[in-house]
Amino acid sequence: MYGYGGWAWIPFMPLLWIALIVLAVWAVIRLTRGPSGGAHGRGHGWTGGGLPENAKSPESPENAKSPESPEEIVDRRYASGEIDTDTYTEMRERLAAHRPKPR
Structure with a gap:
């Protein structure tokens, strides 16, 4: 029957x-990374991607607000509607009552 x-x-x-194990590891890595590309905010998976070397990171002191x-x-x-008018x-x-007076 089966030959x-x-x-x-x-x-x-x-x-x-x-192949299944590699696929599972890839899926876990892809799903646990945030949209910024991980802890360093530079990569897009294993391909490197991200900002060029001479670009300033959004977290850099020059861009700090x-x-x-x-x-x-x-x-x-x-x-944003988070609090009402009252x-x-x-x-x-x-806040106005506790704000220090200018000299």
Whole structure:
């Protein structure tokens, strides 16, 4: 019924398992890396990719923005709908009351 050709695939079984393991490892690496390409923010998988050597990274000090002031944070949260008008007004009043006076 199966004939003599049934044993011909046995030498290829280790290759199948190796391919499956490589595929699984690749999938885990690909899924655990964020959209930035990993911890260094430079690569796209094993191909290298990313920023050219002379390009500045978004995390470089030259591109660093000053931290948001408390008022800017409240404004941003209100603009995004995260807080309502009453909360916004109360927070702005509290911030204004505790802001040091200029000399």
